Structures are given as structure tokens and as C-alpha cells.
Amino acid sequence: VKYLEDFAVGDVLNYEAGPVSSEEIMTFAREWDPQRLHIDPEYASALHGSLIASGFQTLVHVFRPITHDLMPQLANLGGLGVDELRWLQPWRPDEPLKVKLEITSITPSRSKPDRGVLVYRVEARNPRDEVIMTLETGVMLKRKGTAAA
Amino acid sequence: VKYLEDFAVGDVLNYEAGPVSSEEIMTFAREWDPQRLHIDPEYASALHGSLIASGFQTLVHVFRPITHDLMPQLANLGGLGVDELRWLQPWRPDEPLKVKLEITSITPSRSKPDRGVLVYRVEARNPRDEVIMTLETGVMLKRKGTAAA
Numbered sequence A, B: 001v002k003y004l005e006d007f008a009v010g011d012v013l014n015y016e017a018g019p020v021s022s023e024e025i026m027t028f029a030r031e032w033d034p035q036r037l038h039i040d041p042e043y044a045s046a047l048h049g050s051l052i053a054s055g056f057q058t059l060v061h062v063f064r065p066i067t068h069d070l071m072p073q074l075a076n077l078g079g080l081g082v083d084e085l086r087w088l089q090p091w092r093p094d095e096p097l098k099v100k101l102e103i104t105s106i107t108p109s110r111s112k113p114d115r116g117v118l119v120y121r122v123e124a125r126n127p128r129d130e131v132i133m134t135l136e137t138g139v140m141l142k143r144k145g146t147a148a149a
Helices: A022-032 A041-048 A055-073 B022-032 B041-048 B055-073
Strands: A012-017 A076-087 A097-108 A115-125 A131-142 B012-017 B076-087 B097-108 B115-125 B131-142
Touching: A012 A055, A022 A055, A022 B055, A055 A076, A055 A097, A055 A115, A055 A131, A055 B022, A055 B055, B012 B055, B022 B055, B055 B076, B055 B097, B055 B115, B055 B131
Parallel strands: none
Antiparallel strands: A012 A097, A076 A131, A076 B076, A097 A115, A115 A131, B012 B097, B076 B131, B097 B115, B115 B131
């Protein structure tokens, strides 16, 4: 298990996400975000050269390796929120993503000495090395051995 | 079709979202966010009194009526991002949500007179009238009749 003290500002973790097929883009979008850019290949291609994944689909795919590989290792008390989520470039069919996670701040709680907030920035790049999505998010982690302190 | 000019700061739209069953919470979480609070009923109940939906699931469900009912009416050029997304309270099984959308700013583009940014705040409340999630998000909309201007 990893506690708040097991991280340092500047630590970087790398993951891979996607790709999604055109069919997966349309299937997700029909349920959650049925806009023409996500469900109508002709319309999307005329405007943007291809179908484009819903921003929500991009978000959950970018987080898939983080929630599957990192989160279960953490002494995690819960996610707090997301700031400055930006969809900067389209996510197109069949493009794998490189995901970079960087720790940006570590703040022990003043009121509750057994915990603190780990904030990290996430950046996803397409195969042309363009950043397609960025965000910052925080998670409440337990601190080590605070019972004995 | 609704253009940037069809909205005013302070306009409010109301929607309903969810509920999700315990089974739906676990099914979503196994794919996207397999933390014990979302997939292990005993663990989650001991800590929080019930299973808790993943924040990502809460997000897509809150936006489901917005993407299905509002977005297709808009002269929408694309979503820009999300700020100050906060998960304030657990979303529990079988709780329908009231979703309130309020327009917070309308900013015509300086460089591109055919478009502008509509920013709105979203708030979701559970049946006990507790706010469980808030966020702010922006969308780029076309302006009316700018070709003739």
C-alpha cells in the first residue's frame, strides 16, 4: 500500500490508454453523448476528418490504467475533484494514447493528521505527440504510522 | 437550433438523472474504476453505509440528459473543458438526482466573430437535497446571423 509519504512532488508515472475503434466511439456516444461528431461518420469526417471520441470517453479511457493499476495500490480515502480539464485536440479512431501522470502537490491535512491530499496532473498525447487532454485532480490519502505519532 | 444569443446569464435548466442500481454501480466500476468502494458491497457498507458510484459514473449520468436533450439543439462547435468538478457526497444506489444547469457567462470571441463561449454551472442533488456534485463547463457556440453582419 502507498501512503501520502510515498510520493514526492515531481514524481512521474507513465501509462498507455486506448485505442478505440470507430465502432467503440459510436457505441459509447449513443449512450452518453449522442452528438453528430461522435455518432455520424460522414458529418464528423466533413468537419474534422474523422469521427471524434466524446470527451467523456476520452476521460474514462485516460483514467482506465490509473484506476486499474495505480489506485488499488493507494491508501485511498476518496477522489476530491477535477480542475482544468481541457480537451485540446480530437481523439480519433485507432489512436493509442500515452498518458503521463505527474505529482504537483502534497498537502497534509491540518485538521486530520492521519491524512492528506495528493494532487497530480494528467496529460494524454496521441501518436503525433500532440497533447489531446490535460487535467489536474486530487485524491485524499492516508498518512503512514500516524497512529503511533 | 440555439445560438449564443439565445442564452442569458442566469438562465436555468432543470433535468433528472439516474438512479443507478447497485448492480449498475459495480458493472460500471469493474470496467472503469475498480476500487473497493464501487465494487465490494461489504467493504463499502462498512465505510460509507452502502456502495458508492464512481465519480466518473456520476459525471456521465449527470450529463446524460444534457447531452441527449440540450446539446443536440445547440449550434455547438465543441466542448472546451471542465473546471472545479467536485464530488461532495456519495452517490448511492437507487437515488434519482435533480440536475440544475445555470448559465454563468457568455463571451463572444474577439478573434472569430462567428462564435463565442457559453459557460454553465451544473449541480446535482440527491433525494435529501444534498449537493453531490458540482462543476463548471464551457462550450463553443455559433453566433446568429454573423455572416450578414
